[in-house]
Amino acid sequence: MEDAGAAHTHCLECNIPISEGVATVRTARGVFCADCFARLKQQAQQILAAQSDNIDFTRAVTGAVLGGIAGAAVWWGVMIATHVSFGLVAIVIGVAVGKGIVTFTGGKRAQSLQVLSVAVATAAYAVGTYLTKRTFILEYLHQHGKLGDLPLVPTSPSYFFGVVSAGFHLFDLIFLAIVVQQAWKIPAPVRLPG
Ligand SMILES: [Zn+2]
Structure with a gap:
């Protein structure tokens, strides 16, 4: 028994x-x-x-870029409204890019898409950082009675990176790491356990 x-x-x-x-x-x-x-x-x-077959990369790039623009815009808005206190919202950039890719490709997941996701999310984070710091620099100038202006569209790469790295601190890198981590995770292929 x-x-x-x-x-x-x-x-x-x-x-x-x-x-x-x-x-x-x-x-x-x-x-x-x-x-x-x-x-x-x-x-x-x-x-x-x-899940990794027949990927339409045009749609993947479109989804990534649209996600990146939306994420960077949200992050910029939150940074301006809260003055960096909610910088962690940078996470939306990674999520928006990753989800943009998966959505626009009809649910495809592949390592190539992960690489695309990280590249676009990093660029979107740089653009978001640029917009945020440009706004802060202009605020600072106006508070100190200086009527300065900075072009919205970067005139040269060195100008762009100069603004991005202005007042650089460790948080910039921590936020970037969070963005990259989300962007990498979301289009990751599902694997069989074992
Ligand atoms: Zn059976």
Whole structure:
């Protein structure tokens, strides 16, 4: 009578009774007979392989850029409104870029998309940082009675990076790391455990 539980076990898929001597595979969900498990595993692998097939990169780039623009705009607005206190909202840039890619490609996930996501999110973060710091610099100038102006559209790369790195501190890098982490994670391919 010992092992009574096992005697009443059935394959979760085809429901054949599993008695001693039948090859089985135990999973977190339950017990499968070996045939069913092999078939299900193959189906899962096909589905997972399809997630990285036939990627429309034009749509991927479009989704990434739209997400980047939206994320950078939100972040800029929050930074201006809160004066850096909610800089952590930078996370929306990484999320918006990653979700933009997955949405515009119809749910594709691949390593190439992860690389695209990180590249666009980093650029969007740089643009958001540029806009934020330009605003702060102009505020500072006006508070000190200096009627300065800075072009909104950067006139040269050195001007752009000069503004981005103005008053640079460690938070800039921490926010960037958070942005990159989200951008990398969201379009990551799903893998079979084990
Ligand atoms: Zn079965």
